[in-house]
Amino acid sequence: MFRPVAQLPLDYSVFKDKKSVFSWAPSGAVLFGNGASVRTGEELKKLGVKKATLVTDQGLVKFGIAERIIQSVREAGIALDVYDKCEPDSSVETVERIAGLAQDSDVLIGLGGGSSMDPAKAAAILVANGGSIRDYQGCDKFTKAPLPIVAIPTAAGTGSECTPFAVIADRQRAWKMPIGGTGIMPALAICDPELTYSLPAGVTAATGMDALTHAIEAYTSRCTEPISDALAMQAIRLIAHAIRPAVYRGDIDRDARYDMMMGAMLAGYAFTSASLGISHCMAHPLGAQYQVPHGVANALCLPVVMEFNMGAWPERYADIAGFFGEDTCGMSVREAAKTGVRCVYELLEDMPIRPLESFGVTEGSLERLADDAMLGGDRPNNPRMTTKEDFIQLYRKVMTLKK
Template identity: 45%
Template sequence: MGAMAEQVYGFFMPTTSLLGNGAVKEIGNQAKVLGGTKALIVTDIGLVKLGMVDTLKGYLEQAGLQVAVFDGVEPNPTDVNVRDCLKVWQDNSCDLLVTFGGGSSHDCGKGMAIMATSGGDIRDWAGIDTLQANLPPYISINTTAGTASEMTRFAVVTNTDTHVKMVFCDARLTADVAINDPALMVGLPPALTAATGMDALTHAIEAYVTTLLSNPITDAVALQAISLIGKWLRKAVANGADMEARDAMAYAEYLAGMAFNSAGLGIVHSMAHQPGSLLGKPHGVCNAICLPVVCEFNLMANAEKYAKVAEGLGEDISGLSVMEAAEKAVAAIRRLSKDVGIPSGLAEIGVTEKDIPIMAENALNDMCTLFNPRNVKVEDIIELYKKAL
């Protein structure tokens, strides 16, 4: 055997992760361990109206903490949104961050915490490993089985001047405690369950096929996430109160987060970020629509791994060539998307052909493009958007 080239892999995780039915009830103890005295819950108005924020507040108050709430999180949070959140943090002299919700709540809270600790404006810190200081003590609580933002070192915030999503990647953005309690996900509507589930599938597949940073650990968790989603997402969409399905999807999204947090993503995300920031379209839906189109484009770069994706999604690949097996992955993704009610194309959610040139340019410059297994030019991305329309 020839000598192996030197390669060092990073693996990034929260210090503490709590998963399973009832996990959220541990928040008071965890807050005390972190030394918090005044918590800021960063969340959205929907969770306030459902009474879920009051329940969470109760757990923290029982543990002796004072609690302030910022409930102004927007879908696809912006720099303005993050600055508004910072004002509430400072006005209440908070010392513990609690983000509660899906990816938007976690991203808004992380963005706020960047400014609270590194100073300056959120726009100063976009990029990789730019932060100047650790975040305040930070607990993230997830209510969707999708983004994995509760446990990753990433945050995404839209720049309101350029309408481009700024990506922040830094180990300091990782929560001290990440909580995934499937009981919090029971009320999620079918369409949101589907979109967030397909988001998690995109994370797992993109992290698995990237040739740059994937490693034996990320491969193992990505494959497990793919097979869990293939088995359980339809059931979670069909019956939101199916606790076994909810629990399996909570694990799947977490495993997918473990994978991409260390291995990176690809051009599905680069493409999906653009309708989100430019037109305010839902991230999970954009990912789901772009995923099979991009997989088809990428097949030749890593057919062996796409064949494994097909297997993970329940396809029988015995007797097939590697390329035939890889193609089955694309068909399986399309079938799953259709079954859970994902729109058939970007046009259906309001993206038009005239949006494509600027979106393609921005997608090419998106950080996620670095990790795509196949080299890509702006012309390729334009073609992919046209196919995804």
């Protein structure tokens, strides 16, 4: 069925110079383009799949997108079970239910955003390794190869279709649990911009800002390397120019939808190698404790974090201004870096994103949020070191943003 590929452990060592050894280990294949999803069954048949389990949500069932994939798979003569009850920030319990359904499947298909693709990845671990998904928090904790995964994104944001990560909500602990390992990199990603045409403006904005955060944090991480840099730069360029038309005229601007999906995918590949930064450390507790959608949390935190980080690597933030199309000729590096930060503040102003206070976050929330942000696995890779007091001040500043 699926050809074996090299599986390297995830490595986020900080590079000391340009001659350091680094690994680049994406696996699987990508099928990208308008209408690509109708080929799902055909592609699975080529891979020798006899039975699959589809993981999705009720919204995609309601709007007929799930049926498009179901029909394609069944017309190819492949038996199919369907789990269609994924919730936002899918939980430990959801993963366990999917794993129970998929015991005799050859492959798991994650259709949707991260809330569908991530539990499919996590369930793939459980099918092969057993136990509780809590046993696999962290990187490379499983020993047996997970069930192969096919990922079909329906939003341009999470990048989960091309990353070896899953984030699962542990509601007992009010914690978003990271799970990683190259074994859960999807064997096949089917990226069809047509699946995003009907997304409302708010969802397009939140997911698009999530993708931009991935790209910018990968480009400014302490773990950058040449391949991740190239991918992150192009992702920032694409998203910076496509996100506004995708949000406000995404029903007719097909080029913007195409560029957003491409940008989100490239950003996913970039941060797979380069890691992320403290915007994600801040976003995860907001989601776990106050149910702030992940993209919204990153959208609100990103410019504040960029401003905090700017002095640690001003050359990179100056580059970002250029990726947004700003003419920085004649500016000092610091002036250009400030322009890069301003571009993202102005972008946030244009996005239909709710303010943090509307989710119930208060001054009294900040200490616990900061405690959990300090536990974020991406904190060591941020360009500037961060203390608990820094996080309190950063959350406080995010709360002052007016939308």
